[in-house]
Amino acid sequence: MPSHHLQTLGHLDLVGLKFGREKPLLLLVYLSLKGVQPRRSVAQLFWPAAANPLNSLSVAVAQLRKAAPDLIEASETQIRTELESDVALFLAALTAQDFSAAQALYQGPFLADLSFADLAEELEEWVMTTREQLAGEYRQALLGRARAQAPNDAGEAAQTAAAAYSLTGAAPLTASQLREVHGLLSAGGHPAAAAAAHEAQELGLHLREPQGGNGAALLGRASELARLMELTAGEALWVRGFRGLGKSALLQKAAARSGAALLVGQSGRPYQTLLPLLGKQVRAAPTTDEGWLRLLSAGPDSLFSAGLVLDDWEAADADSRRVLLRLAQSRAAGPLILSSRERSALGSGSGLSELLLRPLPLESLSAEDARHTGGIPALLAAPQHGQTLTDALATLLSPLSPQVRQVLACLALQDQPDPQVTRRALQLDPEMLAHIQETLGLAGLWQGGAPYGTGVAARPTVLNWLKSQPSLEAEVLMLLAPQLPPADALPLYLRAQTLTGSSELPGFQAALSASAAALLDTEQESEAERLLAAHARTPETWLLHARALDALGRGPEALKRLDALPLTPEVQAVRSLALWRTGRTEEARHAAQTALSGDLTARARGHMVLGALALSAQEYPQAKAAFSRACGLFRLLGDDLSYLKLLCQQAVAMTELADDLTATMTEIRMLSAKHPNALILNNIGWLLERQNSPEQALDFYRQAAQLAQTRQQAATAALAWNNVGTVEQQLGRLDAAEQAYQTAITHARLTGEIQTLAMVLGNLGELKESLPLIEEAIELLLGTGQDDLIAYFESQRLTFMARSGGI
Numbered sequence: 001m002p003s004h005h006l007q008t009l010g011h012l013d014l015v016g017l018k019f020g021r022e023k024p025l026l027l028l029v030y031l032s033l034k035g036v037q038p039r040r041s042v043a044q045l046f047w048p049a050a051a052n053p054l055n056s057l058s059v060a061v062a063q064l065r066k067a068a069p070d071l072i073e074a075s076e077t078q079i080r081t082e083l084e085s086d087v088a089l090f091l092a093a094l095t096a097q098d099f100s101a102a103q104a105l106y107q108g109p110f111l112a113d114l115s116f117a118d119l120a121e122e123l124e125e126w127v128m129t130t131r132e133q134l135a136g137e138y139r140q141a142l143l144g145r146a147r148a149q150a151p152n153d154a155g156e157a158a159q160t161a162a163a164a165y166s167l168t169g170a171a172p173l174t175a176s177q178l179r180e181v182h183g184l185l186s187a188g189g190h191p192a193a194a195a196a197a198h199e200a201q202e203l204g205l206h207l208r209e210p211q212g213g214n215g216a217a218l219l220g221r222a223s224e225l226a227r228l229m230e231l232t233a234g235e236a237l238w239v240r241g242f243r244g245l246g247k248s249a250l251l252q253k254a255a256a257r258s259g260a261a262l263l264v265g266q267s268g269r270p271y272q273t274l275l276p277l278l279g280k281q282v283r284a285a286p287t288t289d290e291g292w293l294r295l296l297s298a299g300p301d302s303l304f305s306a307g308l309v310l311d312d313w314e315a316a317d318a319d320s321r322r323v324l325l326r327l328a329q330s331r332a333a334g335p336l337i338l339s340s341r342e343r344s345a346l347g348s349g350s351g352l353s354e355l356l357l358r359p360l361p362l363e364s365l366s367a368e369d370a371r372h373t374g375g376i377p378a379l380l381a382a383p384q385h386g387q388t389l390t391d392a393l394a395t396l397l398s399p400l401s402p403q404v405r406q407v408l409a410c411l412a413l414q415d416q417p418d419p420q421v422t423r424r425a426l427q428l429d430p431e432m433l434a435h436i437q438e439t440l441g442l443a444g445l446w447q448g449g450a451p452y453g454t455g456v457a458a459r460p461t462v463l464n465w466l467k468s469q470p471s472l473e474a475e476v477l478m479l480l481a482p483q484l485p486p487a488d489a490l491p492l493y494l495r496a497q498t499l500t501g502s503s504e505l506p507g508f509q510a511a512l513s514a515s516a517a518a519l520l521d522t523e524q525e526s527e528a529e530r531l532l533a534a535h536a537r538t539p540e541t542w543l544l545h546a547r548a549l550d551a552l553g554r555g556p557e558a559l560k561r562l563d564a565l566p567l568t569p570e571v572q573a574v575r576s577l578a579l580w581r582t583g584r585t586e587e588a589r590h591a592a593q594t595a596l597s598g599d600l601t602a603r604a605r606g607h608m609v610l611g612a613l614a615l616s617a618q619e620y621p622q623a624k625a626a627f628s629r630a631c632g633l634f635r636l637l638g639d640d641l642s643y644l645k646l647l648c649q650q651a652v653a654m655t656e657l658a659d660d661l662t663a664t665m666t667e668i669r670m671l672s673a674k675h676p677n678a679l680i681l682n683n684i685g686w687l688l689e690r691q692n693s694p695e696q697a698l699d700f701y702r703q704a705a706q707l708a709q710t711r712q713q714a715a716t717a718a719l720a721w722n723n724v725g726t727v728e729q730q731l732g733r734l735d736a737a738e739q740a741y742q743t744a745i746t747h748a749r750l751t752g753e754i755q756t757l758a759m760v761l762g763n764l765g766e767l768k769e770s771l772p773l774i775e776e777a778i779e780l781l782l783g784t785g786q787d788d789l790i791a792y793f794e795s796q797r798l799t800f801m802a803r804s805g806g807i
Contacts, residue, residue, distance in 0.1 A: 004068060006032055006085035009134070010107030012114055019067045022115060024060040026127075028071065029111070031081040032088075033130070039079045048120045087134065094137055095401070097314045099145050100268055102138065109169030110134045129471070135170035140398045142167070143177065146184050148264050148315050152276045158188020165192055175205055176391030205386075220360045220377070221250050227355060228254040231307070231335035236328035238344035239337060241357030242443040244378030244396040247339050250357070251311045254337065260307035265315030273310070273320035292323045297332040307335035314340055359444035359457065374457025376444045389461045390468060397465070400439070407436045408445055409469075409476045412462040413492060414484075417455040425480045474499040482507040486514030494535075503535040512536070516544045521641070523677065525551040526712040539565055546574050553715025553751030555582040569598025573605035580609050581715065583754035583781075589613055604633035608646055615653055624653035644671045648683035655690050678708035678716045685723060698727045705743075715756065718747035722760045729767055737767055754780050762793045 007013040008029055012022065019025065027046060031037060043053035050056045061079070064071045072081050086105050093101035110131035116124050142164035149157035161184035165173070173181060178200055185193035228250070231237055241247040255262040266272050271285065274292060278285055286292045296304055310316065310324060327333045338344075344354045359375030372389060373379035382392035397405055403426075410425055411417040423433045440446035447457045456462055466473045477496035481489040489511040497503050512535055519528035525548050532545035542561055549558035558578040565571045576591035588609055595606030611626030627650035634643040651664045665687065672680050685700030705720035725740035741764040748757040758780035765773025774793050781790045 004071070004083060006083055007107075008110055009086050009090060009105060010109070010112055012111050014067075014071075017068055019064075021060075021063055023118065024064050026111070026114065026119075026123075027057075027060055028064065028081050028083055029085060030123075030126070031072070031079065032083050032085045036078055036080040039074065039077055042079055045120065045123050045126075048122075090134070091137065094141050098267075099141060099315075102141055106134075106138050112169070131169045132171050135167055139164045139167050139170050139177075143180060144315075144399070145266075148266050148312060150184060150187065151262065151264050152266075154184075154188040155190075156188075158185050158190035158193075161185050161188070162190050162192045165196060173199075174391055174394060175203070176387045176395055178203070178205060179386055180395075220364070221246055221253075221357075224250055224355060224357065225253055225257075228337060229257060231337070233305070233307075233334050234331040236331070236333075236336040236338070236353075238354045239339040239357065240341070240344065240354055241339070242341050242396075243399060244376050244392075245357040245359065245444060246377035247357055248311050249377070251309050251337065251339055255309045258306055258335070260309045260335065260337070261304055263308065263310045263316075263320075265310060265312035265317075265320075267315065267317040270317065270319045271323070273316040274323065277304070289319070289323050289326065293326060293330070293332075296323070296327055297330070305334045307337070308333065309337045309339075311339050313338055314342065356442075372458055372461050374444055374447065374461075376458060379458060379461065389458075390464045393458065393461050393465045394468070396443070400443070403432075404436050404439055406472065406476060407433070408440055408456070408462065409466050409472060410480050411440075411446065412456045412459055412466060413476060413480055415488070421480070421483045425476075425483045470499050478505055481505075481511065486511040487518065490515040490531075497535065503537050508535070509538045509541055513538070513540050513544060516541065516548070520544065520547055520551065521639070523551075523641070523711060523713075543571060543574060546578070550574065550578045550581065552712060553581070553718070553747075555579075555715075555751065567594070569595045569602045569606075573598060573602035573609075576606060576609040580612055581751075581755075585613060585616075600633050600637055604630050604637065604639075604642070607633065608649070611646075611649060611653070615649070618656070620653045620656040624650055624657065624659075627653060640671065641675045641677060644668065644675055644680055645677065645683075647671070648680055648687070651687055652683065655687060661687070661691075676707065678704045678711065678713055678720065680704075681707065682716065682720045682723060685720075689723075689727065694727050694731060698724060698731075701727065709747075714747045714750040718744045718751060718756045718760065720744075721747065722756065722763060725760070725763060725767075729763070734767065738764065741767065 004014060004016045006025075006029055007015050012025055012029070014025060014028070023046065027042070030042070030045075039057065040054065043057040046060075047053040047056035057079070061072055061074050071083065072079065074080075087110070090102055090105040093099075093105060111127055112131075114127065116127075119127070142160055146157040146160040146164065149160060161181050164177075165181045165185070178196060182193060182196040182200060184190075185196055228237065228239075239247060239251065252262065254260070261277055263273055263276065270287075271292065275285060277295075286295055296308065308324075308327075313321065316324075324336070324338060328336050328338070360377060360380070362370040362375050365373070365375060365380075369380060376396070378396055379389055379392050382389050385392075397408070400408075406426060407422060407428075410422045411419070414421065419433060419437060422428075423430065428436070437446055445457050445462070447455060466476075474496055477492045477499070481492040481496065483489075484492065489507065493505060493508040493511055496505055497508070503509075512531065516528045516532050519525070519531075529545065529548035529552060532541055532548055536542050536545045542565060546558040546561040549555075549561060555578040559575065559582070562571060562575050562578070567575075572591040573595035576588045576595055579585075579588035579591055592606040592609035592613070595602045595609075597603075598606070607626045607630035611623045611630060614620070614623035614626055627646050630646045631643055631650060634640075634646060647664065647668055651661055651668065654661055654664065668680075668684060668687075672684060681700050681704035685697040685704065688694075688700060689697035701720050701723045705717055705724060708714075708717035708720055721740050721744035725737045725744060728734075728737035728740055741760055744760045745757070745764070748760055751757075758777040761773050761780070762777035765771070765777060778790055778793050781793075
């Protein structure tokens with residue numbers, strides 16, 4: 001280690017230099033662990049309340065450089081340190097399976113003696129999170145050590161498990177960890193078993209009895225076991241498989257059947273793994289490789305002619321591994337089985353065989369087990385051990401690096417996982433991604449294109465595990481979402497928003513805009529409005545929210561949403577619709593005319609409103625011309641549904657002008673079959689009513705009303721039910737007419753649309769011969785520009801056809 005280095009595990013110190021200022025030391029620790037950082041963000045993190053955070057950072061940098069010039073490097077924009085810390089060495093020791101080194105380095109919780117009095121909340125959270133993560137890594141190492149010790153020395157395993165149980169700074173034990181710790185403590189008769197049992201009882205956990213000497217249950221593996229049993233003297237086989245694939249259970253079963261001696265890899269002193277072979281027949285342990293080779297070699301008097309089985313090559317000490325390799329290459333021993341997670345140390349040119357364990361064949365499992373476990377034996381066996389699948393998977397993933405877990409999470413979050421999208425999201429080079437995919441494949445978690453899980457094995461279980469890791473999930477969601485098409489990205493942004501509380505994540509608003517626009521185009525206005533009400537944060541999404549509100553018949557709310565937006569032609573186009581629906585005709589006309597200077601969509605909507613205004617004023621030639629222009633623009637835009645709506649409007653004007661509707665009605669019927677729409681169904685009913693087909697018209701009106709109710713389109717529902725009432729009244733079915741009018745009033749009151757509400761009130765007033773209702777209708781219509789309706793209700797001279805509400 002360099003002359004100056006940071007000690008953080010246990011207490012904070014700059015080893016090799018006397019320097020006692022805590023805040024600058026913490027700055028060094030942060031930079032040592034995080035790497036190069038933007039100067040401004042570091043200043044804000046460490047001194048958020050300072051009048052000038054950058055100045056405070058400069059003071060700390062000066063203090064450190066005064067102590068030693070090479071402690072810290074800072075430019076105008078970035079800051080870094082080359083100092084090493086014990087954290088990096090500790091994590092490297094864990095990765096190398098060097099438990100002794102990790103144990104020596106872990107002197108206590110991360111920054112255990114740090115004073116938090118002067119720390120900002122975000123910085124304090126980073127310290128506590130790092131402390132918890134490092135303690136968690138050490139706890140996993142302790143539990144792994146205890147597992148390795150358990151077959152040969154239950155008491156020693158219990159001591160190690162007790163250290164894991166009482167570890168300071170770690171998060172509370174998960175359910176699976178508590179069960180495992182209790183089992184180890186109980187098997188070794190450790191007094192802490194009672195405390196673990198009491199804690200489990202308080203949490204409502206069921207604790208299984210500790211397993212006896214039979215070891216783990218063997219699931220499947222009949223062909224693999226047969227191969228192990230076929231080995232003869234002088235033969236060696238390397239069994240390779242990731243944790244959880246049933247390697248230990250297979251080796252235990254093979255050793256039990258053959259009578260071979262079972263070894264479990266461990267370290268701490270020379271030949272530690274081989275020492276359990278000593279017994280009454282061997283009084284003194286060999287001290288050299290040659291001595292061990294003589295002891296282990298086959299012969300008439302060999303104590304180990306039935307063979308040797310080693311579980312966990314990586315955990316074995318170097319001396320034992322060297323002896324076993326020489327024994328395998330000499331072919332002088334009984335059958336020899338060595339197991340590991342990595343490739344065989346015998347080398348590809350050794351001529352010795354390797355058996356690679358894979359998950360169990362999915363076709364041998366039920367569809368449910370295949371989907372949730374991917375054929376991984378440890379997951380299949382989890383319920384038998386009182387574990388949830390999520391806890392069992394967490395145990396399997398704990399030895400994998402954070403980067404591998406991150407890739408697994410990223411792949412699992414995609415319905416159709418794309419490794420190249422994952423590579424871009426996580427900024428991995430192709431070689432690194434290929435290596436991680438290979439690792440996940442060997443672990444049984446990546447089955448590229450498998451029928452169960454679409455590439456990620458046990459995907460439902462992986463996603464459940466990810467939900468238990470909110471920091472990792474949020475991080476991966478925010479990295480992955482910008483790489484996906486908007487429709488695929490939005491669910492990820494919504495989940496990230498739930499985890500972070502922010503709707504302003506990079507790319508969120510663009511995905512929301514694209515998805516909401518698609519919902520509006522397919523008449524899913526309620527879903528669009530729900531999303532936009534909760535998450536719209538930009539002018540573009542606010543405009544879409546106004547469109548959704550207006551489509552749902554909530555014109556006043558739409559106008560309120562538009563108040564904060566600049567009056568561009570695009571905004572005026574949406575605004576003109578809401579103004580027209582709420583009876584503000586002159587304002588609607590002005591807004592629609594402004595919209596004509598906008599893009600194609602704004603112009604189409606502007607002509608649509610001008611046509612509706614002309615139709616209302618009985619200016620039928622102008623209405624036909626405006627609707628014709630709107631139809632042409634929507635056809636250019638490829639918006640078939642809007643084209644169909646405006647074609648119906650054009651047909652209304654053509655009816656009043658006594659134009660031939662044959663071709664137009666044929667096209668309307670053909671398109672409406674492809675695009676069921678409540679307003680279009682209503683307008684077809686109106687056209688049929690004008691052609692003296694009241695029963696056919698009534699059928700279309702009812703279809704329109706029911707579809708509008710289903711889609712929560714209150715304005716259209718009100719209009720359609722009013723039209724049902726007028727036809728029923730015309731046909732002399734007065735009770736049915738009254739019921740339809742009452743239903744129309746219920747919907748109209750929800751919308752704020754004056755014209756529809758007044759029309760229904762007037763119709764109901766005439767049906768009931770109620771002058772107050774007719775007068776109320778006239779009062780509502782005053783000032784709305786609906787002079788024709790006012791004249792009708794005042795004179796009561798027009799026919800029921802004019803009251804049918806077709807637009």
